[in-house]
Amino acid sequence: MSRPASPRQDRPSSTPPVTPAAPVPLAPADVERFFATLAALSPEPKGELEYLNPFTLLVAVVLSAQATDKGVNRATGPLFQVADTPAKMVALGEEALRGYIRTIGLFNTKARNVIALSQALIDEHGGEVPCDRAALETLPGVGRKTANVVLNIAFGQPTMAVDTHIFRVANRTGLAPGKTPLAVEIGLEAVIPEGYRLHAHHWLILHGRYVCKARKPECPLCPVRDCCGFPDKTLAL
Template identity: 75%
Template sequence: MKKADVFEFYRRLAELNPEPETELEFTNPYTLLVAVALSAQATDVSVNLATRKLFRVADTPAKMLALGEEGVREHIKTIGLFNTKAKNVIAMAHKLIDEFGGEVPAERDKLETLPGVGRKTANVVLNSAFGQPTIAVDTHIFRVSNRTGLAPGKNPLAVELKLEKVTPGLFRTHAHHWLILHGRYICKARKPECWRCPVVDLCAYQPKTPAPKGWVAEAAAPAG
């Protein structure tokens, strides 16, 4: 994608959603960290359903330790891989208290030392909790970047580095969320909804998915 097209790509997404936010529910950097770690191979919706009750009783590392692994497991048993995740959440709480004074560090290398935290999780926390212009490449961002030609790459790290290179500074802070939401709701995995895409003319994907029968008429019909 040409430099001018990249700028226009982000400009349109920004115009439609000036202040995008994560769809994971959290109250502080720690609850965000836990929520993101729990979201691996799970939907944000399923994580939110589990963490609403969990975070009411454990919104700090100390409270999470008091709840214990069994207590955490009971709260998150509806989420995939809940046994491993419960162990990681407790181990994470121990390390945060022992090495970081119970606070979530705002540096990627330190975050990545925590159990259950990889580069993607660290980038989400740095971006959503601390406002750093990081880009966490999940399946949605990987797909959108490759499909559109915005930042093609063979693996998540390659895409991340390419996005950091091509994304204008003006859009860096929110790029992560714009791309995730675009992939989640429009540029879907099985069948992208090209007929209602705001950046369809800038996108390299072919052939464009046609609108379903009757869509234009329905969209143009007056309310009521």
């Protein structure tokens, strides 16, 4: 006969859980100072995915889902030497493509999507990557975030691709709190001054990746700490 559970296991904790303090929403002047500071430090920020043209950028972004940029770059360097157009990618074929991207997570699904989107580009867009979000989102493996990255980098459109870094920074700093990536995207587009919108996507990603980190943000080294609404700033590294 099994022993009954200790009654202590059913007792509520005497110490209530600590709820993190909400960030302080940033005033327009603070938002301006936030991006002016990042712009001064990096006037022409660049993404870290390596590509040769809009098609290879699209492929790289599709492959980067749940993978690191460095890992994708290691695989796509050799791949893009042999397949840098939709026609060459289709000719390469799914099996050979899997061999190039085997080190990337979910490579089987991604290989199917890359071949399918390459064929769709040939059949529906004359082999060219469309510069329209709705058209991009009809391609296999392409969602709103991927479309926004391509539109921003390849076509110079001031889109906001909300990844985990941007989502965290927008919520933590008070720039544009939101419960979903779309809510954060809309919020950021509403508050970022027009002169910063083209590069804001890259500034926020790089800031989240290297300074405003998930587990322990490097607040003492943060160049925008004085215009950030995060109430629990770290005091030491």
